[in-house]
Amino acid sequence: MNDKEDLKEKVRGGYGIARFLKEYGVELVFGIPDGHTLGFYDGILRTDGIEHILLNDERNAAFAADAYARVSGMVGVCDAGAAGAMNFPVALSEANGAGSPVLAIVGLIKSKEMLKNIPHDINVEDTLKPLTKWSGKVLDSDYLPRFLRFSLKQAINGRPGPVALSIAEDIISSKDIRLKYYVPRERGSCAINSCRPSAAENEVERAVKRIRKASQPAIFSGGEAVTSGAFQEVKELSRMLECPVFSTILGKGIMKSSDKYYFDTVGLFGEKPNHKFIRKRCDLLIVVGNRLTEDDTANFKVPTKATKMVQIDIDPAQIGLSYNPCGVVGDPKAVLSSLISKLKKKGINTSGNTQEILNTRKKRMSELRTDLEEYRNEDRKxxxxxxxxxxxxxxxxxxxxxxxxxxxxxxxxxxxxxxxxxxxxxxxxxxxxxxxxxxxxxxxxxxxxxxxxxxxxxxxxxxxxxxxxxxxxxxxxxxxxxxxxxxxxxxxxxxxxxxxxxxxxxxxxxxxxxxxxxxxxxxxxxxxxxxxxxxxxxxxxxxxxxxxxxxxxxxxxxxxxxxxxxxxxxxxxxxxxxxx
Missing domain, CATH: 3.40.50.970 (Thiamin diphosphate (ThDP)-binding fold, Pyr/PP domains)
Incomplete structure (x- = not known):
């Protein structure tokens, strides 16, 4: 923000949107211009520090924003007009399923022209609502700064995901709101910057009890564990418990394949020795940021429905959909940190023969590694x-x-x-x-x-x-x-x-x-x-x-x-x- 700027100056909505995005760290917008979004494009043109990437299809623009969000850890932004936004659904559905923070900005016809048989008079808000974390519509200039802030909060807080904000053309072009309302006033606030909450104490305690009673635990990590950045915590817990780490395909990246505790993927097309270990050896599966989908669990056969489980997820709706786990609601990184801290104080098991248990687990992991290498060598031929x-x-x-x-x-x-x-x-x-x-x-x-x-x-x-x-x-x-x-x-x-x-x-x-x-x-x-x-x-x-x-x-x-x-x-x- 320029110190010489007059924050009391009234600016056009399109410029306000561009400035809002820029002030919150957004540097790129992916999309295709439309007659209803011209004011937004003019705003981007007039704002230093934010650029637009022109694609040839709105679906690809949303896919690009999604991928950008995944690799950067920042919100990805895409834009379209009302008709073009009808290409968004499959891409926003993917972002929603993957927990990727995407903000889709859609230009609508002028608010006073709605329900007059004007082309592009499409109910975008309700079309995208089932596919996103939140979908809103702005038909009044006074609402625009507030809806922008709310959209960003929804995209990045809790389990990240896509949001859609549909804005009437006349709101984008109007010059009614002062610049100060688009400029952040809560820098560093948890409400606008992503918050990753820890779990309730009693849920952590229940999980610790299950882990301490387990003879052979294993960790099954998913995409949300990578999003959470729980790399060190998964590594530390696996070594503390002397247990193997498996992942879903989306969870690849939680550990390097060269790590001796990581055994790669489980699921519909996972590897046979991994499946055998979970079904036959494992008496407690610690599920970390993993939705346990049909693909991830080989049609819900790995693990079996009888497998005891601790499931950690930031989204309570994901816990217990297809299994009966001990649920822990919270950010995977924060929850694992709490689990590790309590296990250090209480010990990893309830019996007094800790070293014997750890030696047995090491032996089983060594056997699994041998089985996996033999399986891969035969497959490779x-x-x-x-x-x-x-x-x-x-x-x-x-x-x-x-x-x-x-x-x-x-x-x-x-x-x-x-x-x-x-x-x-x-x-x-x-x-x-x-x-x-x-x-x-x-x-x-x-x-x-x-x-x-x-x-x-x-x-x-x-x-x-x-x-x-x-x-x-x-x-x-x-x-x-x-x-x-x-x-x-x-x-x-x-x-x-x-x-x-x-x-x-x-x-x-x-x-x-x-x-x-x-x-x-x-x-x-x-x-x-x-x-x-x-x-x-x-x-x-x-x-x-x-x-x-x-x-x-x-x-x-x-x-x-x-x-x-x-x-x-x-x-x-x-x-x-x-x-x-």
Whole structure:
């Protein structure tokens, strides 16, 4: 804020919105201009420190804002007019499922023209309400600053999530409100900055009792644990209890795969030794920021309904939906800190033979590690040298060229499932961006844009982070091609790797498993995505033989600009092995 500014000056609503966002740390807005949002765009133009990123589709703008929020830990903002906002629902649903703080700003027709058969007179507020944490509408200038503050509070506090604020065009263009009402007056206030509450004392005490009575606990971590930043706490608790840590796909990033206490993923396409350990060995599962969805639990079979459980979640509505846990409501990082503190005082078990118990747990973890390595070695033989190329082999080529400062983005469907067992976590934090909120295909390219912009602007490493999108051909055709132009326009250094089986692989897998291989409407044309990339000014290459795979992926990832590698894969390697 400029000290020479006249805070008593009345400013247009669009400028007020832009200033509000800028003062609260928002530097980018993703979207598409509309006749009803022109005042907002003029406000951004006149405000230093905030820029607009133009995309070609509102859905991709929301995906970009979502990914930007995930990797930055800040709110992501997208905008659209009323008609364009009808492209928001699937993207906001994904943000809601993933707990990603997104603010969607929508321009409506003028308030006095509503219910007059004016084009774009759409009930956006109620359309988006079921898909967001909160959806509101502003038809009076006096409401605008208050609704902006409330929107931001809703997006970032408690379990983060998307909010939608619909604003009439005349409110955006009006000059009724003084600047001071858009400028923060509660800097540092918990009410406007994200608050991560701890749990009630009695809930923590109950959880401690369960942990101390357990013979063999294990930790099952989800995406909210990563959002919470509970890295050190999960690490400390696992070592204190000498217990393994597993995660969901969305929870990858809670520990490095190189950590001897981390055993990677459990779920619909998790690894068999992990499932066996939870079902046969574990007598208490400590669930941390994990929604325990159908995917995360292999159709609710891992863990079983009989497994004793402590479930920690900031959202009380997530606790006990499909299991009967001892619930602890609070921020995972704060709750784990409290648990660790109490266990240090009381001891990790109720008996006096603590060292014997810890030695037994160490032995079991060692056995699990041996089983897992043997399982992986046998599995590896099936794909490492196979022709046609297997998706697992493509992921290995990508992984070999990415380090701890680099980012992997996936689309939904099969590509998101493959990374569970076949992509190692290189560093803690959100370096893997994958749509497991509701799993919408078409997420990939928009998310790649949001991730790349953040990585370029906020990297503190000496070398530029590499950004790779791993996607299927069906997912890419679902909404990403039109943003190739955006990748080129923004001069983003990034790589798209397509596993191309000329099919809607995940759905085709379902037809094989559930409908006796009666395949219908799941085969696609043999599209050359490399040529499409070149048509938009990128560099494209098609790989059909294994002998060329590693070289071409390495070249693409290490090259500047927008690169695409179109890998023709085994058409029948549709999904990872399911082991439940």
């Amino acid at each position: 099936q794909w490492i040298d196979a022709e046609p190329i297997k998706p697992q082999r493509v992921l290995k080529a990508i992984s070999d060229n990415l380090g701890e400062n680099d980012y992997l983005v996936t689309d939904a469907s099969s590509s998101a499932r493959w990374i569970g067992a076949y992509y190692p976590v290189k560093s803690t934090g959100r370096k893997i961006v994958t749509p497991r909120g509701v799993g919408p295909t078409g997420f990939g390219v928009g998310a790649l844009i949001g991730t790349s912009i953040y990585a370029n602007a906020f990297s503190f490493s000496e070398s530029k982070p590499k950004k790779v999108l791993f996607t299927g051909d069906g997912g890419l055709m679902n909404g990403g091609i039109n943003e190739f132009e955006t990748l080129k326009k923004l001069e983003l250094d990034c790589t798209i790797v397509v596993i191309n089986n000329s099919a809607l692989g995940f759905v085709k897998f379902g037809q094989a498993m559930l409908y006796k291989k009666r395949y219908y409407q799941t085969d696609r044309p043999n599209t050359s995505f490399a040529k499409l990339a070149e048509a938009y000014g990128g560099t494209g290459v098609r790989v059909e033989r294994l002998q060329n795979l590693d070289r071409e992926i390495k070249n693409a990832i290490e090259s500047d600009g927008f690169n695409l590698v179109d890998v023709v894969i085994d058409p029948w390697e549709l999904l990872p092995p399911n082991n439940y």
